[in-house]
Amino acid sequence: MALRRTRSPGIRRLMGLLAAGLLVAAVTGVVKLGEPHVPTLNLLVLYLLAVLPIAVFWGTPLAVVTAVLSVWTYAYLFVAPLHSVLVADAENAIGLGVFLVTAVVVGELASRLRRAALVAKRLSDEQSALRRVATQVARGVPPAVLFTAVTEEVGRLCDADLARMERYEPDGMVTGVAAWSRVPAHLAVGERFELDGLSVARDVRDSGGLVRLESFAGASGAIAREAQALGIRSSIGCPIKVGGRLWGVIAASTTSDTPFPANTEAQIAGFTELVATAIENAEARAELMASRARVVVTADRTRRQIERNLHDGAQQRLVSLAMRLQTTQAKVPSELVELSSELDQLAGGLTDALDELRETARGIHPAILAEGGLSPALKALARRSAIPVQLALRAEPRLSERLEVSAYYFVSEALTNAAKHSHASLLTVSTNIVGGVLHVQIHDDGQGGADFTRGTGLLGLRDRVEALGGRVTLDSPRGLGTTLMAEFPLTDS
Ligand SMILES: Nc1ncnc2c1ncn2[C@@H]1O[C@H](COP(=O)(O)OP(=O)(O)O)[C@@H](O)[C@H]1O
Ligand SMILES: [Mg+2]
Incomplete structure (x- = not known):
């Protein structure tokens, strides 16, 4: 990809010709300067300086044109008869012929090298992009974050102007879940679309496979209208399949007249597999959470x-x-x-x-919990404890029953553990609500050494808290007491 594809091929060719003309003129100037001092045939080789850059950036055909132009200019200006493209002397004619062949061969080699370098760079870009995404999948980043990252990687890698990820809904609509564009544009993320007109999403759904749309001109439907408004010329799409079912689609679009190269769909496909893995992981996690909660x-x-x-x-x-x-x-x-x-x-x-x-x-099941809520129930627990308990309870509103019960059992098990294992002289129990999270903490000044793996009580607590989307931390260094803390999100419980 010598230049961005957003330029049309016609303009690109014209720019190539212009560059060729300028380069040939510049070299001619140099040859003219050298003419009095060196046999001019020796200077012919300088025209390679014009042919090579053209071969590298515009390919062989234009390099041939440049080589011919060079020979023509040289013959016209420096070879007898002057001011004519005819060449009288055989030695000169052979010299020009040799130069022409050399220039074409060297030009072709250079443009091949350039293409190979581009392919290698593309491959390595693709590998690094896939690696970045795979790392995020392995880290278990939230799906929404991953969707955005993948959409951007796909957009950049395909040299697209726009990339989108959409999810198929059971009711036949699609939701935009992530979007990226090279230039700032309003892109409907989170919005739902009908699949009524022409769109990559619809074609992918109907075919279940890769899709290429060469034009949106005159097409109807919400997505086609959006494409027209953004000046999109062509799009490609790749299905995202999760566990065999069609989940969504990644689409890349360009405003350029030049369509995407043939291997672009294959490039995108590598990403869809990673996305599918991430979705499967997230769904499995959500299912696990739900079943724990049940x-x-x-x-x-x-x-x-x-x-x-x-x-x-x-x-x-x-x-x-x-x-x-x-x-x-x-x-x-x-x-x-x-x-x-x-x-x-x-x-x-x-x-x-x-x-x-x-x-x-x-x-x-403590009846007082249902009657009075968490604080009175914890006070009752503290009163019955064999080791004195200091309370620092935040006057909380009534919480959901699941939450109150879980927080209660959390404290109850911690107090039982302290009595059984800690040899502590004082316990503290505190509750607090900060930023929509209920914090419950139990500390004892005993011998420490509590360990999730040595019993079932602490593990059961962790299951219980995590089932509510919360988190347990245990800090129990030997000889320095034990702190057990739970954080319960107040939402979704
Ligand atoms: N407050 C504590 N102080 C010291 N050790 C503790 C404390 N709580 C738990 N432990 C240690 O951690 C282990 C695991 O606790 P737990 O899972 O509740 O099992 P258990 O049924 O033995 O109470 C206990 O067997 C005990 O050795
Ligand atoms: Mg226990």
């Missing part, structure tokens, strides 16, 4: 159900048994001391059983 929600619902069953069933029955026992105790004549003390013992046992049941129910 597992957590189902487990929480089951726990709440068990707590309710205990509360409404066994607990109620024990309470009414205790009340009947009290009534019975009241009826026992005072002389039946032994019976009376046995009933007292029974009553005490019943109360213990009831307390234990309440405690169990609370462990399964």
Whole structure:
């Protein structure tokens, strides 16, 4: 690609001719200067200086024209008979012939070298662009970022004026997901289009394969109108297939009269595979998140159900048994001391059983959480802790149930761990909401050494938090206590 394709071939050829003329004139000037001192035939070789650049930048045909022009000018100005293109002397004629052949051969070699260099550069540009995109895919950047990056890489690599990525919607429309243009232009990203007229997206959808549109002239439809408004002459498109289904399309367009080279579609195809991989990864991640969230929600619902069953069933029955026992105790004549003390013992046992049941129910699902929200539930947890707990709770609004339950269990497990493993003397629990994120932190001043891989409690917590799109960090250096922190995004939960 010697010059940008946006120039039309006619103009390019004209510029080549002009350059050839100027170069030949310049060399002729030099030959004229040298003429008094050197046999002019020796200076003929200087015209290679005109032929070579033309061969490199405009190719062999124009180089031949330049060589002929050089010989013609030389013969006209410097070879007897002067001011005629005729050549009288045989030696001169042979010299000119040899020069002409040499110039053409050298010109052809130079233009081939130039083409080979261009192909090599193109290949290496393509490889680096693919590598950049692959790195981003491997890093798992958000799809929207990747789409923009790929669209720009494709646009630049194909030397296009415009590149777009579009996604097919189930309702038959397309959405622009990324766009790039060489010159600033309003490009509809995020907008939905009908596929009613001529467009790359429609042809790709209908054919399922690569598409080349040579002209938008006179075409109808929203996308064709946009193309006309931007002065697009031709476009190519490449399908993006994800898991066998057609997901979207990458299109490159040019305002130049010269169509894209034949291998351009193949170049784009390399990128569509990377995009497909990124989309597959993102979809798999989203599915995993959703299924984790479902597992957590189902487990929480089951726990709440068990707590309710205990509360409404066994607990109620024990309470009414205790009340009947009290009534019975009241009826026992005072002389039946032994019976009376046995009933007292029974009553005490019943109360213990009831307390234990309440405690169990609370462990399964704390009713106070549903009634009062996170802060009161955490205060209740702190009161029951064997190690003193300092609270720094942000007065938060009521959060979603999933979030409150998860934050509660997070603190509950951390406090249990501290009691079991830390030998700490003081615990602190803090909550805060900053920038739409709920931060929950538990610190103990114990021995440290907590580790996700040594049990199931911390891992379960991490699953629970990540299922809500959050993040857990654990900092537990030996001898320096343990800090466990969770960040829950308040949105999408
Ligand atoms: N606060 C803590 N202080 C010291 N060690 C801890 C603390 N929390 C957890 N650990 C260590 O990390 C391991 C993993 O914790 P966890 O996954 O909750 O499992 P476990 O069922 O043993 O509590 C524990 O077995 C314990 O060795
Ligand atoms: Mg534990």
